[in-house]
Amino acid sequence: MIASIPQSRAFPRTYLAYVTVFFVFLMAPLLVVAVFSLNDSLFPSLPWQGFTLDWFLADTPERTGLFHDKRIMASIGVSLIVASCVAVLSVLLAISNAFLFERQSFRGKSLLYSLMLVPLVIPGVILGISVLAFGSNVANGLEDNYGIDLEFLRPGLTMVILGQFSFISTICTLVISARLRKFDIQLEEAALNLGASRFDVFRTITLPWLRPAIIGSVIVAFLMSFENFNTTLVLVGSDAPLTITMFDRMREGSTPVLNAVSLLLMVASGGLALLSIFVQRKQPGRG
Template identity: 65%
Template sequence: MIPSISQSPFLRFSYATYVGIFFVYLIAPLIVVAAFAFNDSIFPSLPWEGFTFDWFFNDTEPKLGVFHDRSILKGISVSFFVAICVTLLSIAVGTSNAFLFERYDFRFKSFAYILMLLPLVIPGVILGISILVFSNTLANGIEDSLNWDLEFLRPGLVLVVLGQFSFITTIATLVISARLRKFDISLEEAAYNLGGSKFDVLRTITLPYLRPAMFGAGVVAFLMSFENFNTTLMLVGSDAPLTITMYDRLKEGSTPVLNAVSVFLMVGSAFLALISILFQKEK
């Protein structure tokens, strides 16, 4: 709705109702999941058996809390490690891509840009399968010809990082490119006229200007990596990230400990999003 155009009371009421229903539709499942994390029952469902913190802090079976569940804690640590690696790689390559596509003209630039965007439209499962088939074929060919067993080309954390990086770096590139496009190039030219080197200008002028976008891209990359499932499922090895650990636990039978993990994911995601908003607002 456009505020400057007068609307009938019925239309305003209908629009407000639609917005309210939309947000209820988004938030209601999260509230239900979070509520059952405090249910004093071994099943994450009704009836309500009472309020408890056992699914967070209890150290005995059958109500083993998330802080004492070794498989869950290991999955969190693995996901954190993968997310950090993917975030750093995505920011570094995304920044380089932003300079490449915004500052330089070269042959087949449009085609290269389309190739960069392709991972966003390819389903995560297909992307994971493609990377797995390619890496296994390459590893088998090297092993057959040179008798070298390259373990990093087999399913494991290296492939998980590369699989997530393949599409998350595209998002980082778009975020950083949008910021770089607004940069006033005359600031760099003035610094060059004052005797600054390319490295000094990049370090003191350009990168500080891009820092909010780089931070925002890093937050998005971290969250997308930490919560990724489709691509990770195809490439995971013995060290399973949190999403795969939760999936395996669901196949065995769900307990409210998974709801407790979901609460931490929701709180952590909201906290990082708030930090990103505040950081960019200050800049």
């Protein structure tokens, strides 16, 4: 809203109603899932049967809670491994890309930058199929012609990591590049003139400036990897991450345990997202 433009008396109320309906639309499914995960009922439905934490903690023949469900806990472990690898690899490449695109000038820079952005506009399923087809063709070609069996190029955790890394690294690059673009390069030049090495300049001046963007990128990459489904579905092998395990369970029918998993993910994701926002809003002079 622009304050200088005359507005009718009904406009503020209409705008407030629109915003309220919009957020209710976003939050209602999440609240329903949270309520069903705490409902003392064998089925995720009304009526309310009373408050319980059984779907998180129970370990009885009748009820097996989230933390005692071996298959789900194993899939959470797989997702943590994949998300950690993707986050580390994506941020390391993103730092290199940021310096390449922000500090260097070379022929074909615009084309290379555009190619880097392509994975963001490709549907996840198509991206996963492309990565899988490339890896499988390379593995089959080497095995047929040279007898070399590169199992990691076939469906499995390595391919899941590479598939997610192919587009998450681009997002991390954009975040870190935006931070680096605001950096005063004269600070580095002054340190170099005073006798500091390039590594010392990077470690003591540039890196502290980039730290909020790097931490934010790690959090964003971790969350995007942990909750990715489309690309992961195409590339997964025998070790299924959490999203694939939940998808398999949903085909059998929704259960309160799945609601408990969803609530846990909402709380963890919300906490990490708030941490990312807090880190990103730190003042430049405070690292």
